[in-house]
Amino acid sequence: MNAVFQALISGLAIGSVYALIAQGFHITQITTNKINFGQGDFLMFGGMIGLSLVGLGLPLWAVIPLTMAAMAFYGALAERIAIQSLKNSVAVATIMSTVGVAIITRNVMMLNWGRDELRFPSPFAGKVVKIGTVGIQAHEIFVFAVSLVATFLLIVFLQRSKLGKALRAVAFNPDAAALMGISPRRMSALSFAMSAALAGLGGILVGPITFVAAFKGAVFGLKSFGAALLGGLDQPGGILAGGLILGVTEMLSALIDPAWKDVSPFMLIIAVLAISPSGLFGRRLIEKV
Amino acid sequence: MFRRTNTSFAVVLILSLALLSACGGGGGASKPADAGKPAAASGGTTGNASGGAAADAGGEIVIGWSASLSGGTADMGASSKNATELALEEYKAKGGKLANRIKVIYYDDEVKPDKAIQNITRLIKNDKAVVVLGPVNSGNANATIPILTQNKIPNVINVATGVPLTWEEGKPESGTPRKYVFRTSMSDLGQVPTMLKGAQAMGIKKAATLHDTTGYGVFGQQELKKRAKDFGIEIVMEQSFKLGDTDMTGQLQKAKDAGAQAVFLYTLAPELAQTFKSADKLGWYPRFYGSWTISQPATYKLAGGDLVKKFEIYMAQSFVPEMSPAAGEFDKKFRAKYGGDGFMPNAAAQSYDTMNLLIEVLEKIGPDPEKIRDELETHSGFKGVTKIRPFSSKNHESIMEEDMFLGKLEANGKITRVELK
Numbered sequence: 001m002n003a004v005f006q007a008l009i010s011g012l013a014i015g016s017v018y019a020l021i022a023q024g025f026h027i028t029q030i031t032t033n034k035i036n037f038g039q040g041d042f043l044m045f046g047g048m049i050g051l052s053l054v055g056l057g058l059p060l061w062a063v064i065p066l067t068m069a070a071m072a073f074y075g076a077l078a079e080r081i082a083i084q085s086l087k088n089s090v091a092v093a094t095i096m097s098t099v100g101v102a103i104i105t106r107n108v109m110m111l112n113w114g115r116d117e118l119r120f121p122s123p124f125a126g127k128v129v130k131i132g133t134v135g136i137q138a139h140e141i142f143v144f145a146v147s148l149v150a151t152f153l154l155i156v157f158l159q160r161s162k163l164g165k166a167l168r169a170v171a172f173n174p175d176a177a178a179l180m181g182i183s184p185r186r187m188s189a190l191s192f193a194m195s196a197a198l199a200g201l202g203g204i205l206v207g208p209i210t211f212v213a214a215f216k217g218a219v220f221g222l223k224s225f226g227a228a229l230l231g232g233l234d235q236p237g238g239i240l241a242g243g244l245i246l247g248v249t250e251m252l253s254a255l256i257d258p259a260w261k262d263v264s265p266f267m268l269i270i271a272v273l274a275i276s277p278s279g280l281f282g283r284r285l286i287e288k289v
Numbered sequence: 290m291f292r293r294t295n296t297s298f299a300v301v302l303i304l305s306l307a308l309l310s311a312c313g314g315g316g317g318a319s320k321p322a323d324a325g326k327p328a329a330a331s332g333g334t335t336g337n338a339s340g341g342a343a344a345d346a347g348g349e350i351v352i353g354w355s356a357s358l359s360g361g362t363a364d365m366g367a368s369s370k371n372a373t374e375l376a377l378e379e380y381k382a383k384g385g386k387l388a389n390r391i392k393v394i395y396y397d398d399e400v401k402p403d404k405a406i407q408n409i410t411r412l413i414k415n416d417k418a419v420v421v422l423g424p425v426n427s428g429n430a431n432a433t434i435p436i437l438t439q440n441k442i443p444n445v446i447n448v449a450t451g452v453p454l455t456w457e458e459g460k461p462e463s464g465t466p467r468k469y470v471f472r473t474s475m476s477d478l479g480q481v482p483t484m485l486k487g488a489q490a491m492g493i494k495k496a497a498t499l500h501d502t503t504g505y506g507v508f509g510q511q512e513l514k515k516r517a518k519d520f521g522i523e524i525v526m527e528q529s530f531k532l533g534d535t536d537m538t539g540q541l542q543k544a545k546d547a548g549a550q551a552v553f554l555y556t557l558a559p560e561l562a563q564t565f566k567s568a569d570k571l572g573w574y575p576r577f578y579g580s581w582t583i584s585q586p587a588t589y590k591l592a593g594g595d596l597v598k599k600f601e602i603y604m605a606q607s608f609v610p611e612m613s614p615a616a617g618e619f620d621k622k623f624r625a626k627y628g629g630d631g632f633m634p635n636a637a638a639q640s641y642d643t644m645n646l647l648i649e650v651l652e653k654i655g656p657d658p659e660k661i662r663d664e665l666e667t668h669s670g671f672k673g674v675t676k677i678r679p680f681s682s683k684n685h686e687s688i689m690e691e692d693m694f695l696g697k698l699e700a701n702g703k704i705t706r707v708e709l710k
Contacts, residue, residue, distance in 0.1 A: 003542035006571070010536045115359030117559045119591045126596060128570050135538070135570040210535040211559055211591055215359075219533070255539045258502060258530045 005134045007251040013140035014209070015247020016147035019240045020202045021224035022231070023154055024195030029233050030158070031167045031191035034083060034094050036075075038102030039199050040221020045105050046071045046200025047212040048113050051120050060123045060204075067204055068197040075196025076189045083188065102218070109214035117216075120207030143205045150198070151240045158236070167191055223250075226269045232282025241281065350656040352393045352647065353418030355408035355433070356425040356448060360400035361532065361557035364587045365425045365636040369448050370395055371627045372637035373422065376644035386652055393644075394418065398429050400532070400557075402504075405429035406436065413440050419658045420445060422643060425636070427451025428504030431459075438469045443662040446472040447643040448636045450480060450580065451508040455685045466685035471665055473643045473677055475581060475635070479690035480605035481512040484553060484578045485520040487603055487695035490709040491576065493551045497526040497544030499537065499564060500555035509555030509580060525549050532560060537567040545573050554579035562591035569596060577602045586631050589702040598700040606696035607688050608635040608675055609706055619674040635675075639688075642673035 053063040082097040124138040158164035169177040170187040231242020253260035357366040381388040396408035412418040425448040453459030500506035526547040528540035583604035610620035654664040676692035695707040
C-alpha cells in the first residue's frame, strides 16, 4: 500500500510537468490552430540554457526569466521560419516543419552540450519531505506548485486580459480579428514565443528531477501532447488534469510491470478519445489532421 | 500562381529541413565518430582493406569498433575509444611493422541494438573489417553476434560483461565457447559472485534485485538469482525499470516492504543515480551492491557527493591503478593525454590491452579473420595492464572471478578496494 501512495505522489509531481509543457500546446492551438511538435525538445533546450546559466553562477531568480526570454526569442524565430512561411499550405506542412525544428533543436543541443546526461542542481539541494511513510522531494512540491500557479495565471490571462482575448480571437476568425486591428501574424509569433517560454520554464523545473540530455525531450513532448489530448486541448484546466492523470497512471502501472509504464498512458488516451473525442474536459471538436 | 509558388516553397523548405537534420547527424547516424583525435578515426571510404579470406596483399588492415559514444554509457565508450587510439599511436610511434597499415574505424551505437547491427553490417560489408572490437552494452553485443558469426569475423568484446555472450547458445553450462566471440572485459559470471561474496561477508541475508530491462540488466539479474543461495542470501523481491526511467521509488518501496537489507543493482550510470535519489526520497538507506557501472564517472557526477555520502555503495571491480606497476603507469599515461574527467579505468585498460593483443596477433599471423580467430585461441605470452589471461579453445574469457574484488564508491568519488573479513 505504501508503494501505491508513493507512486501516487511521484505521479502528481511528474504529471504537473507534463501539464506545464502541455499548456504550450494549448496556447499555439487556440491562437493558430497549429501544434508545435518540438515542444518537448524546447523543454530540454530551456533546461540546457538554464543549466549553463546556473553554471555561470547566476541565482535561480535570474536564471528563470533569462531562460524564458531566450526561449521566447527562439520560439518566435521558429515560428517565423517554420510556420509563417507555410501559412498558405496544408496543415500537414506545418506539422512536418515543427518536427524539423524539433530535430534541429535536438542536434544543436548535442553539438553544444554533448550527448551525455547532465546533472541539474536543485535549489532545494535534494531536500526530502515526508508525509507519513511517503517521501516527496521539496523540489517536486515546488514543481507542482509552479504548475498550478502557471495554469491559473494562464487561464486568467487568456480569459480576462485584452491580449489574451486577442490571441483567442485570432484563431476564431483571423479575418475579423484583422479588421479589428489585431495582427494575426503578431499573435501567431507571440503564441509560439509564449509556448516556448513555458517549455523553457518546464525544462528548468524538470531538470533536477530527470537530468537533462539532448535526446530526452522527444518523449516528454509526446507524453505532454497526450496529456493535452486527454484533458482537452482547449481547456487549460483540463490540460492540468490530463497531465496529472497521465503522470499518476504512469507511476501506478510501473508497479505492476515497468513495461506498462509507457504503454498505459497512451492506452488511456485512446480509450478516452474513443468515448469523448475532444478529451475529458474539452468543449470544441479539434480538427483532426 | 501565388499559391503554387507558396506550395513549392513549402516543399523546398521541408526538404531542406529534412536534409539539414539528416546531415546534422540525427544522433550521429551512420557517420563514423571522429572526436578530433587525428590518429586513427576517420571516415572509412578506402576499400582496399585486405579483409575476408584473401591472402595478405599488403593493403590496409581495418579493425572495426562499434560502441556507445552517446547515451548512458558514453563515458565507457569514450574511454575505450581513447585507449584503443592510444595503443595504436604508441605502436606507430615506435615504428611497428604494420604501423602504416592498421586502421581503426569507430562507430557510435548509441546504446541501441538496431544501431549496433547497422554499424556491424557496415563494418563487415563496406569497410571490410577483419576483426571487430566492442561493444559496451551487452544487449548490443547479443544483437550483433549472429551477423559476426555468420560472416566469420571475430569479435573481441572489450567492455560488455553479460554472461551469455561468449558461450554457445548463451549457456556457460555448455562448456563450449562461441567460436567467434572473445572477451577481454570482466564477465558477470565473475562480477555476480564477487558482489554476493561481499554482501555475505557484511552479513546480508535478505536482498532485493533491481535491474533495467536491457540485455545487460536482464542477464545480470538472472545470474544473481541463480547464485544468491550459494552465498546464503535470499532474494525477497525482484523489480525492474526501463532505461530512461527517473523514479524508482515504487520499486524500492516494494523491496523495503519485503524486508530487504540490501539491494543488488544491475543498470547504467543515469539510472543508478536515480535509484540513489529515489531511495533517499523514501528515507531508506540499504546497502547497495552493483556491477562495475557504479564506478562509471557519470554515476558519481549525476548522483553527487552529498547523496553518495548517505549510502554504502559497493561494486565488483577488477582494475585499480595500485594493482601493478604497469596498471599505475597506464593510468598516469592515459590521464596525462585525455584528462581524468570521464575516464573509466577498466574500460580504458581493457581496450588498451585488447588493441595491443590484436597488434601482436596481426604481426604474427596477418589480417585473415579466420587465422586471427585461431591465433587468439592459442596466443600466449601477452603482457597487459589488466589481469588479461590467454584464451583457449575451451575458454574465451580473460578476466576470471579470482581477478575481481569488491570496490567501494567513496563520498569523494574515488573507488577504493574493500578488504573483506
